Amino acid sequence: MEWRTCNSRLALFSAAAVVVVLFSACHVSAGEGARAGTYIVHMAKHAMPAEFAEHRAWYGASLRSVSGAGAELLYAYDTVAHGFSARLTPAQARALERLPGVVAVHPERRYELHTTRTPEFLGLDRNEGLFPMTGTAADVVVGVLDTGVWPERPSFDDAGLGPVPAAWKGACEQGTNFSASACNRKLIGARFFAKGYEASMGPIDESRESRSPRDDDGHGTHTSTTAAGAARGMAPRARVAAYKVCWLGGCFSSDILAAMDAAVADGCHVLSLSLGGGSADYYSDSVAIGAFAAMEKGVLVSCSAGNAGPAAASLSNVAPWITTVGAGTLDRDFPAPVLLGDGRNYSGVSLYSGKPLPASLPLVYAGNATNSTSGNLCTPGTLIPEKVRGKVVLCDRGVNARVQKGYVVRDAGGAGMVLANTAANGEELVADAHLLPATGVGQRAGDAIRAYLRADPSPTATIAFSGTQVGVRPSPVVAAFSSRGPNAVTPEILKPDLIAPGVNILAAWTGAVGPTGLAVDPRRVEFNIISGTSMSCPHVSGLAALLRGAHPDWSPAAIRSALMTTAYSAYSGAGAGAILDVATGQAATPFDFGAGHVDPTSAVDPGLVYDLAPEDYLDFLCALNYTSLQIASVAKRPNYTCAAKPYAVSDLNYPSFSVAFATASGDGVGAAPATVEHARTLTNVGAPGTYKVAASATAQGGTVKVTVDPTELSFAKAGEKKSYTVSFTAPSLPSGSTGFGRVVWSDGKHVVASPVALTWT
Ligand SMILES: *[C@@H]1O[C@H](CO)[C@@H](O)[C@H](O)[C@H]1NC(C)=O
Ligand SMILES: *[C@@H]1O[C@H](CO)[C@@H](O)[C@H](O)[C@H]1NC(C)=O
Ligand SMILES: *[C@@H]1O[C@H](CO)[C@@H](O)[C@H](O)[C@H]1NC(C)=O
Ligand SMILES: *[C@@H]1O[C@H](CO)[C@@H](O)[C@H](O)[C@H]1NC(C)=O
Numbered sequence: 001m002e003w004r005t006c007n008s009r010l011a012l013f014s015a016a017a018v019v020v021v022l023f024s025a026c027h028v029s030a031g032e033g034a035r036a037g038t039y040i041v042h043m044a045k046h047a048m049p050a051e052f053a054e055h056r057a058w059y060g061a062s063l064r065s066v067s068g069a070g071a072e073l074l075y076a077y078d079t080v081a082h083g084f085s086a087r088l089t090p091a092q093a094r095a096l097e098r099l100p101g102v103v104a105v106h107p108e109r110r111y112e113l114h115t116t117r118t119p120e121f122l123g124l125d126r127n128e129g130l131f132p133m134t135g136t137a138a139d140v141v142v143g144v145l146d147t148g149v150w151p152e153r154p155s156f157d158d159a160g161l162g163p164v165p166a167a168w169k170g171a172c173e174q175g176t177n178f179s180a181s182a183c184n185r186k187l188i189g190a191r192f193f194a195k196g197y198e199a200s201m202g203p204i205d206e207s208r209e210s211r212s213p214r215d216d217d218g219h220g221t222h223t224s225t226t227a228a229g230a231a232r233g234m235a236p237r238a239r240v241a242a243y244k245v246c247w248l249g250g251c252f253s254s255d256i257l258a259a260m261d262a263a264v265a266d267g268c269h270v271l272s273l274s275l276g277g278g279s280a281d282y283y284s285d286s287v288a289i290g291a292f293a294a295m296e297k298g299v300l301v302s303c304s305a306g307n308a309g310p311a312a313a314s315l316s317n318v319a320p321w322i323t324t325v326g327a328g329t330l331d332r333d334f335p336a337p338v339l340l341g342d343g344r345n346y347s348g349v350s351l352y353s354g355k356p357l358p359a360s361l362p363l364v365y366a367g368n369a370t371n372s373t374s375g376n377l378c379t380p381g382t383l384i385p386e387k388v389r390g391k392v393v394l395c396d397r398g399v400n401a402r403v404q405k406g407y408v409v410r411d412a413g414g415a416g417m418v419l420a421n422t423a424a425n426g427e428e429l430v431a432d433a434h435l436l437p438a439t440g441v442g443q444r445a446g447d448a449i450r451a452y453l454r455a456d457p458s459p460t461a462t463i464a465f466s467g468t469q470v471g472v473r474p475s476p477v478v479a480a481f482s483s484r485g486p487n488a489v490t491p492e493i494l495k496p497d498l499i500a501p502g503v504n505i506l507a508a509w510t511g512a513v514g515p516t517g518l519a520v521d522p523r524r525v526e527f528n529i530i531s532g533t534s535m536s537c538p539h540v541s542g543l544a545a546l547l548r549g550a551h552p553d554w555s556p557a558a559i560r561s562a563l564m565t566t567a568y569s570a571y572s573g574a575g576a577g578a579i580l581d582v583a584t585g586q587a588a589t590p591f592d593f594g595a596g597h598v599d600p601t602s603a604v605d606p607g608l609v610y611d612l613a614p615e616d617y618l619d620f621l622c623a624l625n626y627t628s629l630q631i632a633s634v635a636k637r638p639n640y641t642c643a644a645k646p647y648a649v650s651d652l653n654y655p656s657f658s659v660a661f662a663t664a665s666g667d668g669v670g671a672a673p674a675t676v677e678h679a680r681t682l683t684n685v686g687a688p689g690t691y692k693v694a695a696s697a698t699a700q701g702g703t704v705k706v707t708v709d710p711t712e713l714s715f716a717k718a719g720e721k722k723s724y725t726v727s728f729t730a731p732s733l734p735s736g737s738t739g740f741g742r743v744v745w746s747d748g749k750h751v752v753a754s755p756v757a758l759t760w761t
């Protein structure tokens with residue numbers, strides 16, 4: 001078997017150098033069978049030997065030369081990447097890496113999902129005239145890579161939409177519980193990608209999920225209708241294409257890359273990915289690689305920042321050609337206060353809408369109704385039924401799903417649940433559609449209720465369900481779960497880029513599971529309210545579609561710049577302070593919200609933008625000292641050579657500033673102040689005008705001097721570009737010190753604001 005492969009390979013490649021590689025490869029292949037995993041193989045497409053008629057044949061032959069005659073490609077990639085994915089042992093992967101034409105071989109990674117009043121909150125209802133709702137707006141297609149779609153929801157109603165845009169090349173793939181007629185003029189495409197998943201996890205269990213674009217989870221229906229749903233979505237005239245890449249066991253990068261490949265080839269203008277897999281170098285991150293090619297083709301890629309906050313440096317999806325979205329709250333709440341037997345009450349939130357609780361019931365702490373050391377968390381099987389029956393049970397938040405804790409309490413005979421935050425979540429309240437009367441309270445309330453439980457020999461409680469409350473102030477606040485900077489991959493690029501609504505978001509839901517997503521939840525709902533940066537990302541994807549419709553000639557970087565420089569980072573009104581961070585109760589910083597909270601009505605007319613072309617990102621890769629092969633992986637440039645000139649990451653024309661100072665060795669006391677210079681270029685996208693700058697920054701423990709040159713920029717016509725430099729001069733501060741500021745250009749009408757974050761390491 002192995003020999004036949006080798007022989008056939010020898011016939012294909014006649015170069016002597018190849019023979020040596022092949023023999024070692026065959027040797028490896030014969031000695032190692034097990035431990036196979038999926039690898040993504042990037043190929044130098046131009047290097048295909050003349051013997052092959054097409055790339056797929058070359059890819060297949062390369063694969064079989066290291067892993068046997070029967071080996072098959074999982075996917076061949078042709079649009080956002082050149083290459084393929086396949087099952088290989090680590091040794092086979094190493095052998096493949098040595099073959100000519102192979103740029104890089106990376107093991108597959110598993111990604112996870114980053115699990116209304118929104119249009120009104122964002123001011124879109126009052127300003128509909130700003131965004132053209134016909135013509136170009138209706139030609140914009142948002143591709144959503146997620147768990148698929150439930151097409152029967154009213155959000156996919158295509159009434160009033162014209163024919164599918166002529167340029168659209170997508171498909172409506174049929175499969176289990178999904179027919180080709182499920183698509184319409186709103187949902188214009190639906191595909192599914194399961195080869196990578198099945199290669200690792202075995203065949204999809206069709207009794208539990210559909211091998212088709214059908215969404216049996218809810219997440220994908222929610223995100224796609226948030227982005228472009230007919231009724232409540234951000235871009236109600238845009239079209240949606242669903243690419244199902246996430247299955248019960250996760251989302252695999254070979255499938256994600258294949259979906260990005262298809263979505264860009266199909267003709268999507270915006271890609272929305274509410275998933276992530278931690279941070280990695282761009283050349284080994286499939287989402288970053290796919291997003292680079294999408295950017296080159298004018299497609300904006302919007303990704304969730306992750307739900308790993310409030311820890312610092314907890315971001316996913318930080319490549320500078322990706323728009324990285326954190327989460328804030330809305331001005332809407334679902335109050336459900338806890339009323340204690342001592343007459344005190346504590347505010348809580350809940351989406352529970354069933355039968356209310358009696359006026360007073362015994363209250364018990366789960367940690368006192370269990371034999372298990374983790375019983376306070378209400379994990380399955382830990383509560384002693386005799387101790388909780390008919391009572392309200394206080395459970396601590398953490399480890400298992402919030403709604404599952406409610407199920408555990410109900411299953412043990414409990415009548416209600418108070419879900420109390422611990423230090424990990426602080427005062428952040430996330431409303432859930434609990435299976436039993438239940439409410440979520442903050443850490444301070446949780447501590448007070450636990451103290452009451454200890455003090456009162458016969459404690460009692462009930463929960464009042466008060467419905468929906470709007471106009472909540474302050475709002476937005478940064479959600480505690482929203483992942484935070486600094487950017488662990490490239491500290492000189494500030495991430496997240498901005499925040500958008502991601503707490504208690506209402507959008508369409510699957511018909512396959514109830515609002516909790518638990519198998520035991522028999523309820524079925526058309527809409528559901530859930531939280532996460534998964535929910536904030538499609539808000540920005542939909543707004544990007546609106547901007548794309550309003551300005552079809554803008555690049556993805558120009559669209560992102562408009563969203564960022566017009567975002568707000570303080571509450572409105574005289575003397576109002578910076579947006580708060582719910583995790584600390586203090587003012588949030590650019591590491592929490594980037595440029596701030598998105599403000600779409602300003603974004604449509606930003607005045608100036610910081611534009612970027614693919615070449616600028618190549619300069620950025622050169623500044624990172626990437627090797628030729630690493631650049632080839634990310635940018636598919638064969639033999640790209642960086643020029644013999646100095647490159648600086650700080651010169652990437654980004655709409656924000658992240659300044660990394662080195663802490664002087666020793667205690668640094670008395671070290672001379674250091675200066676870091678950033679170069680930027682502004683492009684006028686508005687009327688002629690003169691802009692003046694205001695710039696400042698402060699750091700605890702030292703004075704920061706910010707100098708902008710020139711301080712005034714005059715633009716005579718649209719499209720004109722003007723450059724400036726900004727220098728940050730600061731003393732050496734202890735490692736871990738931070739500072740923040742802003743660089744703001746204004747012509748009196750437009751405010752073009754950039755956040756500044758300073759770090760000392
Ligand atoms: C397909 O739909 C039918 C009827 O709606 C349902 O009973 C079945 O569980 C679905 N199958 C899957 C795999 O979702
Ligand atoms: C909670 O207590 C406050 C006083 O501390 C009172 O004004 C309010 O009405 C109470 N709320 C409920 C629902 O009892
Ligand atoms: C509940 O358990 C805590 C320790 O977790 C203990 O301090 C407290 O006295 C217990 N309360 C009751 C009523 O048993
Ligand atoms: C808890 O421990 C008691 C006494 O050891 C035992 O009778 C009971 O079954 C245990 N309950 C659970 C839920 O483990």
Ligand SMILES: *[C@@H]1O[C@H](CO)[C@@H](O)[C@H](O)[C@H]1NC(C)=O
Nearest residue numbers: 622623624625626647648649
């Ligand atoms: C790249 O290499 C140069 C020269 O060695 C060095 O000064 C610079 O700090 C490096 N850049 C990064 C991002 O590592």
Ligand SMILES: *[C@@H]1O[C@H](CO)[C@@H](O)[C@H](O)[C@H]1NC(C)=O
Nearest residue numbers: 044046047628637638639640
């Ligand atoms: C790239 O470099 C390799 C080896 O350095 C060379 O064989 C090949 O011809 C080059 N390809 C191009 C397109 O320049």
